[in-house]
Amino acid sequence: MKRRDSETKHEYADAYFKENKIYDLQGLLRENETYTCGVESYVYPMGHSFDPTILNYEEESARYRFCLYLNIPYYIIAIEQGSEVFEIYLISENDNTICCNLNETLNKSAFVCWWKQHQSFTQKKEMTEAAPRIEGSIIDNILFANNLAWGVNIDGFTLDTNGKPLAIFEKRITNKSQVEQYDPRKYFFGTNKKSGDFPSWNILKTLADHLEITLYLLTFERSNRKIMGKTQIKEVHPSNGLTYTSPIKFIIP
Known part of the structure; x- marks a missing residue:
């Protein structure tokens, strides 16, 4: 299963983040200066189902808690390789377990509408440096084709013991x-x-x-x-x- 990740891989930086429990969030969506949700996207192999048990609990829990503190939902968007069907999972946490609750299953046009409801403004800044890292990304190609922007990328954040x-x-x-x-x-x-x-x-x-x-x-x-x-x-x-x-x-x- 492949996570949508626009960040440059860097051995020392990645090790520093891991050692110091600095987590990232690929997308923070906003509309009219108000944050609406956090998102991550995963592509799973053709012919399989999305398997949340292989997600990194510590990382997903941190993302969920970051969004929870902002009083916004955290979604995982799962896509089968080669398809344009988007499974929208609402993330929660219970007894040290990440719960992925299938909220909606959307075709391409419905997904574009879903995205616009959470963030409707257009892509203005060039993605020059990130372009090679998201080349072939199903979700990015659809957003770009509809002149929509990806969410705010949080390179890193830390949490206290209370989240x-x-x-x-x-x-x-x-x-x-x-x-x-x-x-x-x-x-x-x-x-x-x-x-x-x-x-x-x-x-x-x-x-x-x-x-x-x-x-x-x-x-x-x-x-x-x-x-x-x-x-x-x-x-x-x-x-x-x-x-x-x-x-x-x-x-x-």
């Missing part, structure tokens, strides 16, 4: 320089070939402020060298760009 969000993490991986020379502020306003970062940063900072938690920036380099930059985001401003609480600190394990 309350503690922090949000934005992960950036540079392939142009060593991480010590990399600063996302340089790219905030965009280039001739790439749009700026204000919308994506502003969404994350607004969410962190709503939850009254910290938004962290974590930076890595493509080489997989075991070094990480870390700082807190103080402000996101359309004219002034990103403001950090302190300079990026580089950490070597």
Whole structure:
């Protein structure tokens, strides 16, 4: 079973997230500035059924609890390989078990309507970097064909023992320089070939402020060298760009 995942695989970053129990959420949908649901999507093999028992309980529980704290439902969208039938499972938790309750089974046109009910705005930012990682994705192809945007991607979040969000993490991986020379502020306003970062940063900072938690920036380099930059985001401003609480600190394990 394959999970829809737009993130760059990075051995050290992935290990750091796992060790520190930092979880991700592929899609947080919103309509008129109000969050409507969290979503993940899985494609299961042709001729089989969706099997929730092989899901990672710890990760799915964290996603469910993150959405629960936002007072929104968490859905898993399951698709049989080669089909355009969408099984919408409403996720709950009971006795340390993730419960997948089949809510709806939708054809392509009905699924597009379902998505629009939860998030109707169009895709504006280019998916240049993520495009190779979602190439062939059934759900992305249908959304793009209908000019619909995927949800807000949460690179990382942590929870306390009661399931309350503690922090949000934005992960950036540079392939142009060593991480010590990399600063996302340089790219905030965009280039001739790439749009700026204000919308994506502003969404994350607004969410962190709503939850009254910290938004962290974590930076890595493509080489997989075991070094990480870390700082807190103080402000996101359309004219002034990103403001950090302190300079990026580089950490070597």
